[in-house]
Amino acid sequence: MSFEQGFADVERAAAAAERAAKSLAAVAKALVRAAQEGNIGAIDRNAQKLNDAAQAVAQETLNARSAWPFSASAEEQFLQNDYTAELLAAAQAVGLKMQSRDGLLLSYPFIIRILPAERAVRINKTRFPGLRPSRLVAKLKADQDRKSRATVEPFLEALYAAYQLVAGRHDKGASVPLARIYRAFTLLPGTASDYTRDDFARDLFSLDRSGVTHTRSGACLSLPASTGTKAPASTFVCVAPDGQVVTYYAIRFTEGA
Numbered sequence: 001m002s003f004e005q006g007f008a009d010v011e012r013a014a015a016a017a018e019r020a021a022k023s024l025a026a027v028a029k030a031l032v033r034a035a036q037e038g039n040i041g042a043i044d045r046n047a048q049k050l051n052d053a054a055q056a057v058a059q060e061t062l063n064a065r066s067a068w069p070f071s072a073s074a075e076e077q078f079l080q081n082d083y084t085a086e087l088l089a090a091a092q093a094v095g096l097k098m099q100s101r102d103g104l105l106l107s108y109p110f111i112i113r114i115l116p117a118e119r120a121v122r123i124n125k126t127r128f129p130g131l132r133p134s135r136l137v138a139k140l141k142a143d144q145d146r147k148s149r150a151t152v153e154p155f156l157e158a159l160y161a162a163y164q165l166v167a168g169r170h171d172k173g174a175s176v177p178l179a180r181i182y183r184a185f186t187l188l189p190g191t192a193s194d195y196t197r198d199d200f201a202r203d204l205f206s207l208d209r210s211g212v213t214h215t216r217s218g219a220c221l222s223l224p225a226s227t228g229t230k231a232p233a234s235t236f237v238c239v240a241p242d243g244q245v246v247t248y249y250a251i252r253f254t255e256g257a
Contacts, residue, residue: 002086003078006069007132013067017060024053079116083131087112090133096141097243104198106239107140109206111198124199144241152210155203158185160215163253175224175250178204179234201236204248209240219253 027049034042070078084100091098091107098107105112113122120129121136130136162184167176182200186192204223213221236248 001069003083003131004086004090004133009069010064010067013060013064017057017064020053020057020060024050024057027053075119076116079114079119083114087133087136090137094137094141096137096144097239097241099239099243101237101239106198107144108239108241109202110140111202152207152212155207156212156221157215159221159251160219160253163251173252173254175252177234178236178248178251181251197236201238201248204236205238205240205246219255222252222254223248224250224252
């Protein structure tokens with residue numbers, strides 16, 4: 001049993017309960033009219049119908065209450081072990097590029113963290129309780145297709161400030177490992193948990209693809225490609241919308257004339 005199937009079963013059962021409740025309401029209204037008109041025959045007929053409708057509502061209510069096939073422990077276990085594969089399959093079905101990496105799901109510009117104990121996912125920094133795979137990937141795809149209103153200029157200025165701090169006066173213009181820049185970004189206690197390496201990689205990719213390369217002071221950004229094999233702790237990886245894996249290692253600012 002998948003989550004998608006479970007949610008579909010609950011939806012169908014709840015819709016049946018809703019229809020039964022509407023039928024009950026309609027019969028009750030007919031009984032009201034019969035009483036207002038003093039129509040004894042209609043009262044007898046609708047009173048029986050009301051009883052039948054009430055029984056139908058009771059049965060459909062029981063069906064809806066028991067439609068969800070997962071116990072609390074099974075829910076958490078499924079989220080821990082199987083939900084990632086189901087979400088990846090749902091993404092593939094609608095053409096949404098998504099990859100699993102280091103316990104996360106990456107679908108630019110989103111980083112999705114599954115929170116089994118909370119029965120939710122975190123999309124970037126926002127907690128989202130909607131777990132139905134088809135609806136979740138539809139939301140991600142719609143948000144991905146929508147033009148981002150975020151601006152990259154503040155991030156560029158923050159990078160430049162961190163670069164100046166790390167490079168110092170004598171090494172300006174030199175390539176600096178991005179790992180050192182990230183450490184400067186996350187010096188405050190707890191900052192690294194709020195702004196992870198994956199968040200940093202995503203913002204680097206957004207800046208890289210934006211075409212914005214100059215700070216307000218005229219310093220020019222470049223992101224030199226890494227040479228040779230670098231340790232994972234030294235590189236920052238982002239999955240592009242087309243599924244391409246983009247790796248960043250170093251940064252350089254060249255001062256303007």
